[in-house]
Amino acid sequence: MRTIDDHRAEITALLAPLRGSLGSEWLPVSGESLSADPARYLRRVLARDLVSPSSLPAFDNSQMDGFAVRAADLATATAHSPVSLPVAPRVAAGDVFGSHAAGTATPIMTGAGLPEGADAVVQIEKAVPPVFPTASGDTHVSFVEPVAAGTFVRSAGSDVREGEVLLAAGAVLGPAQFGVVAGTGAVRVEVRRRIRVLLVSTGHEIRDAGTALAPGQIFDANTVSLTAALLGAGCEVVARPCRSDDADDLLDVIRDEPDVDLVVTVGGVSAGAREVVRDALGPLGVKFMKVAMQPGGPQGFGRIEVAVEGAAAALPVVCLPGNPVSALVSFEAFLRPALLRTLGAEPLRETRRAPSAEAFASPPNHHQLRRGVLEPDGRLRLRGGPSSHLLHSYAESTVLVHVPVGTTRVAEGDELDFWRIDG
Numbered sequence: 001m002r003t004i005d006d007h008r009a010e011i012t013a014l015l016a017p018l019r020g021s022l023g024s025e026w027l028p029v030s031g032e033s034l035s036a037d038p039a040r041y042l043r044r045v046l047a048r049d050l051v052s053p054s055s056l057p058a059f060d061n062s063q064m065d066g067f068a069v070r071a072a073d074l075a076t077a078t079a080h081s082p083v084s085l086p087v088a089p090r091v092a093a094g095d096v097f098g099s100h101a102a103g104t105a106t107p108i109m110t111g112a113g114l115p116e117g118a119d120a121v122v123q124i125e126k127a128v129p130p131v132f133p134t135a136s137g138d139t140h141v142s143f144v145e146p147v148a149a150g151t152f153v154r155s156a157g158s159d160v161r162e163g164e165v166l167l168a169a170g171a172v173l174g175p176a177q178f179g180v181v182a183g184t185g186a187v188r189v190e191v192r193r194r195i196r197v198l199l200v201s202t203g204h205e206i207r208d209a210g211t212a213l214a215p216g217q218i219f220d221a222n223t224v225s226l227t228a229a230l231l232g233a234g235c236e237v238v239a240r241p242c243r244s245d246d247a248d249d250l251l252d253v254i255r256d257e258p259d260v261d262l263v264v265t266v267g268g269v270s271a272g273a274r275e276v277v278r279d280a281l282g283p284l285g286v287k288f289m290k291v292a293m294q295p296g297g298p299q300g301f302g303r304i305e306v307a308v309e310g311a312a313a314a315l316p317v318v319c320l321p322g323n324p325v326s327a328l329v330s331f332e333a334f335l336r337p338a339l340l341r342t343l344g345a346e347p348l349r350e351t352r353r354a355p356s357a358e359a360f361a362s363p364p365n366h367h368q369l370r371r372g373v374l375e376p377d378g379r380l381r382l383r384g385g386p387s388s389h390l391l392h393s394y395a396e397s398t399v400l401v402h403v404p405v406g407t408t409r410v411a412e413g414d415e416l417d418f419w420r421i422d423g
């Protein structure tokens with residue numbers, strides 16, 4: 001019996017050589033470059049450890065609007081015996097900050113550098129009066145309680161230290177990652193080149209939306225769903241459906257796009273009289289097998305020789321089953337983790353556990369991946385049945401629920417593993 005883990009390991013091994021050959025590219029980091037070409041920045045994976053060129057914060061600064069003081073000056077302050085201090089010139093964020101004389105209070109705004117000599121900040125709300133003095137107003141401010149040294153001071157390097165690894169190779173870059181890179185003053189990041197995937201969904205009955213269907217024909221769901229899935233894993237996609245059951249036509253589609261890192265086919269792998277993917281790729285050495293999983297049982301993978309710039313290259317091929325749910329579940333179980341590992345990133349789906357909200361049956365010889373939702377009370381509720389044509393109930397789902405081999409019946413309350421698929 002071939003398990004999900006066995007097959008994932010083989011697909012991961014198939015793609016592993018890409019890791020060395022893929023290479024990297026530099027991305028400029030600025031608001032202008034991100035907004036000019038947003039697609040270029042989605043799901044990028046850092047190619048190398050990024051060492052921080054500066055510390056964050058770069059200097060000690062105030063966390064609050066208030067008064068910078070020396071904690072020692074307020075040591076005796078109480079409501080009955082307030083400490084009154086003369087007010088020094090104000091510092092705001094961006095101002096050059098000088099030094100703070102002992103026995104004074106410096107009005108300071110959030111983000112302003114802490115003048116040398118001060119070691120704490122008292123919020124304006126705690127000062128008496130609780131307002132900043134105007135040029136013509138009070139020249140003194142009172143404090144009614146002591147303050148500990150370090151209060152509301154954001155110390156230099158408390159977030160990032162210059163020279164430390166800011167982000168490790170394999171980090172997936174999102175808003176916070178780009179933000180902290182920009183905050184340190186780095187102007188570019190080195191990311192892995194995207195894996196370029198030729199996606200070939202097959203079937204002579206499949207037509208594009210917008211065309212008239214003859215009896216027996218259906219619209220192509222897989223090209224769009226798998227393109228979206230591959231983009232979501234950070235790949236570049238060349239989608240070239242093959243609307244023919246002729247093996248030569250499929251081989252022509254593949255040979256016409258040799259400049260890719262991976263071929264993913266969809267459909268044509270089961271036991272019919274004509275299975276275009278088996279017929280075309282089996283003789284070239286691609287192997288077909290059954291994984292003890294439902295949906296997504298029939299699978300294939302291997303390498304085929306193609307001519308790239310006159311030289312023969314061994315192109316990895318992954319063959320997914322054609323039922324729309326089977327194709328997507330196979331992507332989740334095998335391709336997505338293998339692609340992310342190839343880029344050096346951790347596969348993002350975390351396995352969690354929750355009780356089932358209902359009883360249901362399961363085939364004992366297959367690991368079932370049922371679609372469902374995590375209810376507000378923390379229980380797993382299935383959406384739709386187990387059949388692999390039920391794409392709508394997949395679209396309504398937020399989790400894939402694992403029912404392991406050997407389980408014939410799940411009772412209400414039984415704990416099951418699940419993956420979130422809504423992120």
Ligand SMILES: Nc1nc2c(c(=O)[nH]1)N[C@H]1C(S)=C(S)[C@@H](COP(=O)(O)OP(=O)(O)OC[C@H]3O[C@@H](n4cnc5c(N)ncnc54)[C@H](O)[C@@H]3O)O[C@H]1N2
Nearest residue numbers: 201203220221222223267268269270271297321322323326
């Ligand atoms: N005798 C057997 N029949 C089948 C077996 C089996 O073991 N023995 N396995 C079943 C399982 S499980 C699956 S999964 C499918 C896999 O079939 P194929 O990979 O050969 O896929 P197709 O036959 O091409 O298509 C299956 C199904 O999905 C529809 N389809 C295909 N492409 C698209 C698309 N782009 N958009 C929307 N729908 C698509 C297609 O029309 C078929 O209905 O085989 C079972 N049979």
Ligand code: MOO
Nearest residue numbers: 295296297326388
């Ligand atoms: O295993 Mo197939 O993928 O159920 O429909």
